[in-house]
Amino acid sequence: MHTTMETIIYHFPFGLLLLCILSASIAISATNITTDQFALLSLRAQITTTDPHHILAKNWSSGSSICEWIGVTCGSRHRRVIGLNISNMGLTGIIPPQLGNLSFLVSLDVSTNNFHGEVPHEFAGLHRLRVLNLDVNNLEGYFPPWIDSFHELQYLTLRNNSFTGPILPSISNMSKLVTLRLSNNTLQGNIPKELFNISSLEIIDLKGNSLSGSIPDSVCDRLGSLIELDLSFNQLNGHIPSSLGECSQLQMLSLSGNHFISGYIPKELGNLKMLHSLDLAGNRLEGAIPKGIGNATMLKSLNFDYNNITGNCTSPFGLV
Template sequence: MAAPNITSDQSALLSLKAKITGDPHEILASNWSATSSVCDWKGVTCGFHHRRVTALNISNLGLTGTIPPQLDNLSFLMSLDMSRNNFYGELPHELIRLSRLRVLSLGINMLSGNIPSWLSGFLPTGLFNISSLEAIALRSNSLSGSLPSSICLRLQGLTWLDLGRNKLSGVIPTSLSECSKLQVLRLFYNNFSAVIPEGFGNLTVLVELRLGGNNLIGVIPEGFGNLTALVDLRLGRTI
C-alpha cells in the first residue's frame, strides 16, 4: 500500500466536501477544487517542510452536513475546528487515528448520539485516548452519555475542556483533578448529578470553572480555596 501523502489529504477533504449539503457562501464549492493545491484551499494549513495538512479551520461558515470517517487520513492534523456550523449526526470513531491532534473544536453544531466511544464510552471513550489533545470543545450539541472515570489517564496535556450545553449525565469524575494543566473546565447545562469532587482543589492553574445548570448537590469543597488562579467561577443557573 502506498504511503499517505498530500494526495491522501486531498482525498479526505474532498470526502468532507461531498458530505456538505449546505454551503450558503459557496466557499467550499468554489474553492475546494482538485485543480488547485490543497494547501491553497480555504481553511487549510499545511506544514512548511512536509507539505501535509496540519490544520483545518472551517468554523462559522454556515455549513450543513455530516463528518465523514475519511478525515482519519489527515494523519498530520494537529488542529480541527468545525465549530459554529450545522454539522449533524455522530462523530466517526475513526477520528481516534488522528494521533497528532491537539485541538478538537466542534462546538455549536447539531451533533448527536453518544459522545463517541473513541471520545468516551457513550461520549464514544476513545477520544480521551488521543494523548496529544490539549483542547476539546464540543459545546452546544446534543451529545449524551457520561464521562469516563479515567478521563485524565492519558490526557496529561489537556488545558481546555468545554462540554457545556449537551445532554451528558452521571457523576463528574474525581479523576478530572488529575488533569493538572487544565485551565478551562466547562460542564454547564448538562444533567450531571451528585457532588463536586473534592479533588478539584488540585487544579491549581484553573482559570475558569463553569458547572451551573446541572443537578449537583452538597457543599462547595474546601479545596476550592487552593484555586488561586481562578477568575471565573459559575455554579448557578447562569449563562
Template sequence: MERAYTFPLVILLACCLTACIANNMNISTDESALLAFKSRISTDPSNILIKNWSASTPVCVWIGVTCGHRHQRVTALDISSRNLIGNIPSQLGNLSFLVSINLSSNYFYGSLPREMIQLRRLKIIDFGFNSFSGQIPSWFGFLQNLQLLNLRNNSFTGFIPPSLSNISMLQDLDLTLNPLQGKIPEEIGNLHN
C-alpha cells in the same frame, strides 16, 4: 569503466522516479478525499469550494488547505465559519498526514465516520458550533496525539465515552452545549495535561 558508473546512475534515477510517482499518488489520495468531502457539501453560500477546490488546481493551493513542506501532503484543513452545510464522508479518513481539522461554525450534520480513526497524527479537532449528532465516538481514544477536542454546541447524545481518558496528550476538551447524559467518567480525571 563507463559502465561501472552507468548502473548506479540508473538505479538512482529509478529511485527518484519511484519517489516522485509515490508522492503524486499520495497527494492524489488527499485530493480524492477532499473532492469526496466537497461533494457532500450541499450549500456553499460563498462558492469558495465550488470555485477553488478543483482537480485542475493543485490541492496545496486550495482555500482552507495547508500542505507540509517536506512531504507535500495535506496537514491542515480549516474551513471554519463559511456557512457550509453538509456531512463528512468516510474518505476523510484517507488524509493520513492531517494534523489539524477545523470545521467549526458551520452547519455540518450527521455522525462522524469511523474511518477518522486512521488520522493518527491529528492534534486538533475543532467541530464546535455545528449540528453533528449521534454518540461521541469512543474511537477518539485511539487518537493519541490529540491535544484539542472541541465538540461544543452540537447535537451529540448519550454518555461521555471513558475512552477519552486514553488521549494522554489532551489539553483542551469542550463538550458543552450537547444534550449528553450521565456522569463525567472518573477516568477523565487521569488526564494530566
C-alpha cells in the same frame, strides 16, 4: 572483456534496485497527493450545492494545486495536507469518510457550519491530529468511541451539536489533551474518573449535557494545570468534593444547575488563590457560607443563588 562484463553484471542489480526505489517513491508521492486531492474533492461534492458564497465551488479546482486552495495548509517538506480550516463558511452537508484519508492532517476545523449526520469512523486513522474543532454544527450520533486513537490530540471541541451516549473511560488514552469542550450536547452517564487522569488538561467544559452521578473525590490529584472546570447544567448529584481546593491553578469553577441535594460548600474552595469566578447557583446546597471563601482574594464573580444556604461572604473586591 571478461572484467567489463563482471562489472556490468555486478553493478546492474544495484542500479536496478535504485531505479525501482526511485520509481516507487515517485509513485507513492503521486498516490498520496492524489489521495489528499480526492479526499478534499469528496468533501466539496457534499457541500457545493449549499455553499452560499461559492467559495469551494470556485476555488477548489483540480486545475490548481490543492496547497493553494482556500482553507488548506500543506507541509513545507512533503507537501501533504496538514491543516484544513473551513469554519464559518455557512456550509451544509455531511462529512465524507474520505476525509479520514488525510493521513498527515494535524489540524481540522469545520466549526460554525451546518454539517449533519455522524462523524465517519474513518477519522480513527488521523493519528497525527492535534486539533479537532467541530463546534456549532448539527452533528449527531454517539460520542465517537474511536476518538481515543488520537494519541497526539491537544485540542478537542465538539460544542453545540447533538452527540449522545457516554464519555468512555478510554478518553484517558488522549494523554496530551489540553482543552476538552463538549458543552451543549446530550451526553449521558457518569463522568469517567479516568478523564481526571489526563495531567495535561487545562480546560474541561462539559456544560449543558445530561451527565449524572457524582464528581470523583480525586478530581485534582493529577490536574495540576487545570484552569477551567465547567460542569454546569447537568444532572450531577452527591456532594461537591473538598479536593477541588487542591486545583491550585483553577481560575473558573462552575457547578450550577445540578442536583447537589445534600452537602455543603467546602471551605477548601477558599484555598483557590487564582479563582476569578465561582458559580454554584441552582443546586440545593445547605448550611452557611464558609468564612474561608473570603480567602480566595482574586474572586470577581460569585453566585450562590437558588440554594438553601445562609450567611454572606464579602471579599476584598466587595462581593457579597
